[in-house]
Amino acid sequence: MVTIYDVAKETGYSITTVSRALNNYPDVSDKTKKIILEAVDEMGYFPNSIARSLTMKKSFTLGVIFVEDLGVGMKHPFFSAVIEGFKQRAEKFGYDLVFINRFIGNEKKSYIDHAYYRGVDGIIVVCSNYSDPEVVKLIESPLPSVVLDVHSDKTNVIYSNNVYGCELVIDHLYSLGHKKIAHIAAAEDTFTGNERLKGYKLGMDKYGLPINEDYIVDGGYFSYEGGYHAMNNLLKLDDVPTAVFASGDTMAIGAIKAIKEAGLKVPDDISIVGFDDIDLAQHITPALTTIRQNTELMGKRAADLLIDQINDKDEDFSTVILSVDLIDRESTKSLTD
Template structure:
């Protein structure tokens, strides 16, 4: 098997230089990288993580943390889409991913302890961590990290502009003639939930539309079941019925769709629906769901780039990247004339 030592011998460079060049370290010139990588290809070199770790003091492993409490686990559409893009991006940079939990064997550990035990080079946090003590231990550590879909002070963060996205959704409905617009949202103590709700309220205010407190439908943890129950409760109450509902997640919109149909109403003839995320299922439900599309690829790519930059230079200034969204028009919104 060809090793870094063989490439070093063939090129005349030291083993440390060869290792850094193969892993795109910034302190190696592009010319040197090209020479070393070309020789590696000629020799059919296959990286060996154990050898790389000895030379670079790096495990070439990234820990991924997501705390998903709706029982979908990794099968949750948002997480599965983002994780797939993360995996592809990191593999292109010669990194493996490791899902980090709070339990190692028979022992319960904090996320931080698990990361240290496994020797990960950095951490990607894909959602809000609900266990505050566990969360604080992690963010107060010196492990390079990046947050997706959540904002944290003095940390790398990548997220969609939730406020503008929901404002855009309400504007779209207004332009379609809707004046009675309800909203399904999640926890307001999270930046995502708070900004999406504020975007909804601001749009109603700007268009001088009625704001009924009971038209804010709370669906805990953004789940299908909780959205279904919330809409079912609304439709069986004496509250005026909305002509449209904006859901801050496609999973919730699909739950709402089920409740509307079971009540003997039709989407969009009786109630129009807009979701958020543009998960794959959104295009295949009936009617196909109009939604605000997040770019899973951009979220994952930007997060990985920020993290890899910090791994190579832990003094790099943390950045916040806001990924734009787009409205995908399908079949779940009716124009009211």
């Protein structure tokens, strides 16, 4: 059986350095961590979790909490992709994941109470509603945490540059000659929805395009059904938009369904753009033009932020905003074509 001593001998580093690298201590350089983690993979080293927990006074488990109003949790392709990246990174440092709910037995508790009950070292919060009191309690607790898609200066946060991504959408549609651009917005109590609505308005202002309030429709909590119903409302207008930007890919796919049922074509009659670049986006017909979020990187950076805080409780909180890219596929078209 491979031991930590074998890893130290193989890499040439001390046992202390190997141990600190495996626990993602910030005083070990990224280059050193990379060499040690590669050796761990090649040698098949697996630490004794009981001995390590007693020595380090940690459980080496991380809690995963979903706080969102749609109720889809891990079934949402964006969430599942981020958590997979988080899981892969956390496992590199010997952590297991525990999913935290509101119940201990039959008794309903707060998320933070359940997290303490399970003895997790830290939590990742996947959140849609930034005003949820449960989220506030989690953020303000002393338990190390990282929160996705919420802005706060009281914990570690990570999200994509939603505003810039939406400006890219308007840049693209305007370059194709579109001026009547509608927006299927997400629920107003979501941070992401507000940021993407802000980006839409900034993009329209950039080109001096009027913002028609009839063109901003509520699509709810990023669901297929929300996009479908919102698009049907847009199709009832006397002046139907030539292009629609949906706040999420699943909403965009619902909008495409509504357009097809109305006897119209995408993109011949109406161009559609989404946001997220979920796997399905490239496989539907027509393939969806969208904004790509780097979900794998988001998950891995979230794990790094959380484990760094666990290992150094005095470290300042971090805000990480990831870049996004426009992926031009088949669902948009020039008005002059």
